[in-house]
Amino acid sequence: MGLDLMTWVALLTVLLVLLSAVLVLVLDNFIGAVAASGVVSLGVAVLFVLLRAPDVAMTEAAVGAGLSGVVLALGLRRLGLWRLDDSELGAGRAAPRRPGGRGRA
Amino acid sequence: MRNIASLLFAAGLGFLLLVIAGQLGFGEPSMLIGGDILSAAPDEVGAANIVTAVLLGYRGIDTLGELSILFAAATAAGLVLAGGRGAAASHLSDAPAGFILRTGADLLFPLLLGVGFYIILHGHLTPGGGFQGGVILAAAFFVLVLARPAGGMSHTAIAVIEGLAGAGFIALGLWSLLADGDFLKPMLGKGVLGELLSAGTLPLLSLAVGLKVGAELAGLMTQLSEQPPPELTGQPLAGQSPEHTAGPETQD
Amino acid sequence: MAYLTFETILYAGAIGLIALGSLGLVLSRHLFRLVLALAIAEAGANLLLVLTGYRGGAVAPILGVHQPGTTMVDPIPQVLVLTAIVIGVGVQALAVSVLLKIYRAYGTLDLRVLREHLELDLAKAAGIRAPGSQEAPAGERPLPPPIPAVAKAAKESAP
Numbered sequence: 001m002g003l004d005l006m007t008w009v010a011l012l013t014v015l016l017v018l019l020s021a022v023l024v025l026v027l028d029n030f031i032g033a034v035a036a037s038g039v040v041s042l043g044v045a046v047l048f049v050l051l052r053a054p055d056v057a058m059t060e061a062a063v064g065a066g067l068s069g070v071v072l073a074l075g076l077r078r079l080g081l082w083r084l085d086d087s088e089l090g091a092g093r094a095a096p097r098r099p100g101g102r103g104r105a
Numbered sequence: 106m107r108n109i110a111s112l113l114f115a116a117g118l119g120f121l122l123l124v125i126a127g128q129l130g131f132g133e134p135s136m137l138i139g140g141d142i143l144s145a146a147p148d149e150v151g152a153a154n155i156v157t158a159v160l161l162g163y164r165g166i167d168t169l170g171e172l173s174i175l176f177a178a179a180t181a182a183g184l185v186l187a188g189g190r191g192a193a194a195s196h197l198s199d200a201p202a203g204f205i206l207r208t209g210a211d212l213l214f215p216l217l218l219g220v221g222f223y224i225i226l227h228g229h230l231t232p233g234g235g236f237q238g239g240v241i242l243a244a245a246f247f248v249l250v251l252a253r254p255a256g257g258m259s260h261t262a263i264a265v266i267e268g269l270a271g272a273g274f275i276a277l278g279l280w281s282l283l284a285d286g287d288f289l290k291p292m293l294g295k296g297v298l299g300e301l302l303s304a305g306t307l308p309l310l311s312l313a314v315g316l317k318v319g320a321e322l323a324g325l326m327t328q329l330s331e332q333p334p335p336e337l338t339g340q341p342l343a344g345q346s347p348e349h350t351a352g353p354e355t356q357d
Numbered sequence: 358m359a360y361l362t363f364e365t366i367l368y369a370g371a372i373g374l375i376a377l378g379s380l381g382l383v384l385s386r387h388l389f390r391l392v393l394a395l396a397i398a399e400a401g402a403n404l405l406l407v408l409t410g411y412r413g414g415a416v417a418p419i420l421g422v423h424q425p426g427t428t429m430v431d432p433i434p435q436v437l438v439l440t441a442i443v444i445g446v447g448v449q450a451l452a453v454s455v456l457l458k459i460y461r462a463y464g465t466l467d468l469r470v471l472r473e474h475l476e477l478d479l480a481k482a483a484g485i486r487a488p489g490s491q492e493a494p495a496g497e498r499p500l501p502p503p504i505p506a507v508a509k510a511a512k513e514s515a516p
Contacts, residue, residue, distance in 0.1 A: 003361065006363060007361070007362070007363045007366065010363055010366050011361065011366050013370075014366050014367065014369065014370035014373075017374065018370060018373050021373075021374055021377045021378070021397050022377065024381070024390075024393050024394070024397060025377065025380070025381045025385070025393075025394060030389060033390065033393055037396050037397065040374070040396075040397055040400055041396075041400060044404050047404060048404070048407060051407050051408065051410075051411050051430070052411065052416060052417040053407050053410075053417065053430070053435045053438075054417050054419070055154070055156045055232045055233070055234065055237070055435060056403075056407055056435050056439055056442070057232075058224075058232055059236055059237050059240070059439055060400075060442055062237055063240055063442050063443060063445075063446045064396075064400065064446075066240065066244055067240055067243065067244070067322060067326075068445075068446050068449055070247070070326060071325075071326060071329065071446070071449060072392070072396075074326065074330050074453070075329065075389075075453035075454075075456060075457065077334055078329070078333070078334055078457055079335070079389065079457065079460050079466065080334070080335035080460075081389060107384075111380060111383040111384045112380070114379070114380075114383060115377075116376070118375065118376055118379055119373070119375070119376040122372045122405070126368050126405075126408075129409060131364035131368070131413075132364065132411065132412060133412065133413075134410050134411065134431045136410075136412075136431050138433055139431035139432055139433050142432065142433070143429055153419060153420040153421045154420075155420065155429070155432045156418055156435050156436055156439070159432055159433065159436045160439065167436075167440065168440070171440045174444050175443065175444065175447045178444075178447035178448060178451045179450070181451055181454075182450055182451045182454040185451075185454040185455060185457075186454050186457065230421075232417070232419065236439060236443050240443075298420065299420075299421050318443070325450050326450075329450070329453065329454070332457060335460075
């Protein structure tokens, strides 16, 4: 379309970053929100590489996606917000899914 | 009403930043200090990585300030969390991890240790340095705690390493103060550009920074992971965000 | 499509991140989402800082990789951002610890419920009665009886 490769990569990465940032604020599941914040950090690390800043990219990738995600996830567990799916909420939900599928008689 | 005001605030903030950014002239930085540092750093400091040269050579005292901020944050978190470390139940609250994580952690630990020390010691030659390597060291030690939560980590050893590394950083600065008249000035000569033992005391400073950051973050994460989950403290589960509290109770 | 330059895309990304982060800070009602929004705003601010040092067509500030004499990007914003990233994770760890303490003390992380708890605690500590609800701000009916000395003084000075 007339844009060179670096601009294309930058455009796609910025779109990914902004979409993940919106997901962080919108998702109900807190594990998903923490994962989306890790995606934001990784996208920003790629942008740092495009901006010719390798030290900063390494730090952002290690700290943002690694350490920050671990600290937030540890906090989630201790705060009681650790839910993998929505079927454990409330008392009125259907019975939990049985493992092994419904194919068996 | 509150949402509209917040949207207006965010839009106004964005507009303000756009106006400021539009006048900055992208692609031609003014480089008031950067140009001088780029031309003077190879001769004065002797490090190939100019960012590390600035971080530890020209602005070493800012790095000392950052280390003290990290120390304050880790100490404050330790103070805040100390009351919650339950009795004997806290170590057994998490079951030991499965076979894959345990074996993977045993295999990953020496690799992560090697990569971390490599990045720390080569900080003045290639992209890297004390902070990046310190984070990898913290991850290396925490992976062991994740695999075997009942094992725990000796908090005394972490505190001793952190204290000694921080004291070593300050001692190097004081030594250059007494010997040369400037606090945290790189000593020991420049060496040949590109060798491991070059740029004076910069590898030693990187090592001190890396050990301190690694020990601090590992201790912080271990303290967080030793807190008991809410089932053991008898607390109700924290609810979701209140926009959706009506969901599960009104369905089915 | 002429306005979709490298510069515009990156500036839009950084400023969009800051705007989204501050929007989340103001609008979130759950304290944990506040910490997440803070992390996003920090990432956006760091990106904006590194953007100011970019020089078109330059290389990374590492010697020995390219021919000596090639123009390099400005290293000063990178140094500042390196510090800022590590401090950011320290602040997030401290925030999570404080969140744990709040949760242990009050049992919830909803900002509106916490605000009511806080008002009750403050009123109890000050020794006054807690502020009433929004529907009856002046307190219960009937009103408490007037103090006798004040009532006598008012009756004597009225006619």
